[in-house]
Amino acid sequence: MAEPEPERDAEDPAGADLFSPDADEPPTCSSLTTKELQQNLREVKKRERPVRLLFEIPSTRIIEHSLSKYVVYQVVVMRSGSFDSHRVSVERRYSDFSRFHHQLLEEFNEELEEVVLPRKLLTGNFCPEIISERRLALQDYLAKLYAARCVRHSPHFPKFFTEQEQKRAHGLLRAGQFGPAVEQLRTILEIEEKLLPWQKPTLTVPTLSALAVCHRDLEEPEQAFVAAQRALPPVRRYGLKHHRAALLELLVDLGYQLGRPVAQLQEELSVLRDAERGKVSLRSLKELVVQDFL
Known part of the structure; x- marks a missing residue:
């Protein structure tokens, strides 16, 4: 799926500097050469840092109860660039991902044609190699969901x-x-x-x-x-x-x-x-x- 144009944080301080009453008064366009205008544009683009969400699943753990056993995945959510210095995480089971995916398909079936949830396994769920493989697959799955504009703007x-x-x-x-x-x-x-x-x-x-x-x-x-x-x-x-x-x-x-x-x-x-x-x-x-x- 093609990557959409990055969205920018409405509260991005980088953009705010351009309109601050305390900022130095910029020269008028008529007083600048083409080369200077191009240089100014490059400087503005450097300050306009696109904001994206990044997802990482760095670890897993196995939960065992008397009648059940399952894997939980630590899902870290963070913003890209210098906007986010703190990583915050939640834990989710595969069944949580599956429920989420089906909710999205009910609303965005056509838009998510190419976004596939890693399939459910009947055996080998607690094998370290399988867990590691699924961890990376779920991480990739979240990145692809976020790339779909309809999903990241959805209340789901x-x-x-x-x-x-x-x-x-x-x-x-x-x-x-x-x-x-x-x-x-x-x-x-x-x-x-x-x-x-x-x-x-x-x-x-x-x-x-x-x-x-x-x-x-x-x-x-x-x-x-x-x-x-x-x-x-x-x-x-x-x-x-x-x-x-x-x-x-x-x-x-x-x-x-x-x-x-x-x-x-x-x-x-x-x-x-x-x-x-x-x-x-x-x-x-x-x-x-x-x-x-x-």
Whole structure:
């Protein structure tokens, strides 16, 4: 399959420098020779680094239970270039890959004609040579999926890398185990942030909301405030009114606790509720978070 034109991160700082009011004023085109224009173009292209997702499956392990035995693959997700210095990983079984593949085929059968999932084996699944061979094949499979624009923009794509961890985190949250839940949620957030150039900007809102709830209940108001504050801009922009009201309410409460100015947040919350005339849910952020994975 032909490699598509690389997409660029909308928040790429390299491009931002070109439009910064603090940058040196560039010479006008009329004052430059053709050679100088070509040199400037080359310099601009050097600063515009394409962003890609890279997938690596560096290791595997065999899980044995009384009635089952299977291989899990460590899947590392990272961005290319200098944009990503941190590798984050999840573990997936072959059955997870198979389920994911069939979900994609239901929606993108024609587009994935040439993308083949490594076949299921009836014997030899635990042979080290077979495991190593399959590990590399699954790594190549993920790269080919990402190369298909329809797949990397599909909601199925982030779900494959985060859904299991989300369910685990929300189970821990509902059980009141906020510390372990935070660890799971941080992993989810890191993966979601890597996927943001190809996914909706609201992708991280549920995770940031859950982190805010956990930190608040762990009596860590500063971390809770930061998480809720990060969730608010995409919520405002894309009109998620229920989350907006709940986030604003939490931020006001935490702001008072931390001694932060909250007058503008209070006013925004009042205007939102008045404008909606009772249509906005009065549920707390915790109630919204808990409901996400019921």
